[in-house]
Amino acid sequence: MKEDFLHYIWQHHYYRKADLATTEGEPLQVMRTGYYNTDAGPDFREAIVKISDVEWSGSVEIHLRASDWRRHNHQTDLKYDQVILHVVWEADEQIVRTDGTVIPMLELKDRVDTALIYTYKQLQEARSAIPCANVWPAVPEITKTMMLGRALTERLELKGQEILHLHASYNHDWEATAYHVLCKGFGFKINQVPMERLATALPVTVIRKAQSIVQVEALLFGQAGFLTDAETDYTHQLSNEYKFLSHKYKLQGTAMQRHHWNFMRMRPANFPTVRLAQLAAVLASRQHFFTAILEAQTIKQYESLFMVPVTAFWQEHYTFSPEPAKAQSTMGKGSAHNLIINVAVPLLAAYSQFASDRAYLEKAIELLERVKEASNKITRLYEELGWKAQTAADNQAALGLYKNYCQPIQCLQCAIGNKILRQNMLTQS
Structure with missing residues (x-):
């Protein structure tokens, strides 16, 4: 006990x-x-x-x-x-x-009541990933819906708090904060750490001074460590631009190296070089990305923030290799939705807390409800119990429920666990 x-x-x-x-x-x-x-x-x-x-x-x-x-x-x-x-x-x-x-x-x-003690011990000693798995079907749907809604809100608030800490480290500059979150988002799962490192190595204040998308690409690829071997006219152009800009903005000695980036076991469309080209297109398309996050209204408008056409070279290449390949002119809708979930939504949740305006949190939740997202190993645990995720909001709710309640066995703080304890106590008393 x-x-x-x-x-x-x-x-x-x-x-x-x-x-x-x-x-x-x-x-x-x-x-x-x-x-x-x-x-x-x-x-x-x-x-x-x-x-x-x-x-x-x-x-x-x-x-x-x-x-x-x-x-x-x-x-x-x-x-x-x-x-x-x-x-x-x-x-x-x-x-x-x-x-x-x-x-x-x-x-x-x-x-x-001995029934209450017995049920509590069953939950605490359960061997399944979901402690209440054997009685989950007996819990009223309204209880599960309410708890999942609470878990979603709590998950977004926690993400918002993480960004508010980042916001403080950037001297309360929302555009600089959004830039960092955007870079991390473009790392997706495999290259998040090097992307965050790049955001530190290449401040948004330097990006803002770029005169063209070529200069944005030169700064990103140069600081990422990809311009050491110039094999094409395009690479030569970027390399020359980077030498000039790195000297102008005193970036010498701060660049990363190619070995910091992960290419293994991923499709070419996910290569960090492709993601950097896409990031450059997004950064060059607007000066005030965070403002655009706050002002966008429809799912189409949020998709358009990320689905920006890359430059001609990257429409035919996945790397700096001279050999052309059939590549996408813009990122796919699935990747854009991933960025909506992991960039736009957390930024809205953070600003909701900062401005004490729940409308931004509600906007974040509405966005998640409009995005379809594939199930994952966590949501499948609940699907096996008869609950089916329909949207990204459902997925995020399930992740929040699992990580904050089921995994640490916090059944006493969970409305579902409370319902089970009360039901068993009343039934057996």
Whole structure:
């Protein structure tokens, strides 16, 4: 048993209240459980209890054993002097405040429904990837829908918070932040790390000064380390441009090397050289990318932000090899949708928090609902239970549910887990 289970029992009053009394035999009435505290100090604040004829206001501390109070050194911590009730599973010793006064204690081990304990242990000890897999079908659809919606919102808010940290590191420059997120997005799964490194090696302030797409390509490919061997007229042109620009903007010694990039086990259309050409086309097509993210309205407009035609060379090549190949003039719609999910949506979620305007978060969710996305190994776990993802919003919701609740077995914080615990308790009591 874990302490958070006792938090759950206390918060939801899932204990027998008949003849409720402290371990000293004094009648006890819980008038308010208090507010759960995630910061330092007692577990629940602003609780109200009545012991005998005296009403007390203060905090409640919860432990599996009363002796945990002493093991955690609460008897010497002034923050815990405000505790009016010590709730424990097992009262193995008496506990006191810093001044030596005894704290009233409530023991729960004989007051909790055995069905609730049994179900909790089943969830905690489940061997399946989804702890509640064997009872998932019995959970009402409305509960699952509500929890998935919550998981989606929480996932977007977490992504937004990550970008807000990045935003702070860029001195609160949204365009610079968006540039970094855009570069990372163009790395897709395999080349995210080198793309982020490139965003640092080539600041957006330099990109903004480029006079043409040729200069943008020269800066990107030069800083990425791809212009060391000039085999074509096009490569010579970029190399000469890069030498001039790197000297002008003092970029010497900051370039990456070709071995930083991954080409293995990927289709030519995903080669980093192709993605850099596509990134150059996007960057050259507009000066204010972040503004465009905020202002776009339709899925078509968001697709057009990323599906920008590349230059002539890259319409016939996948690398700098002189040998031509049949390549795409723009990235495919699937890749554009990937960038909508991993670039546009997180930026909207971040700005929603920054501006305290939920409209941008709702816009992000609407975008996800308009994008179809293939299932993955996580969503397939839920599909095996009878739930089917239809959109990118569903996929993101499933990922949020799995990573924040199912994988760490946080069933007590999950509406689905709560429903299962309550159902079993009512059924078997």
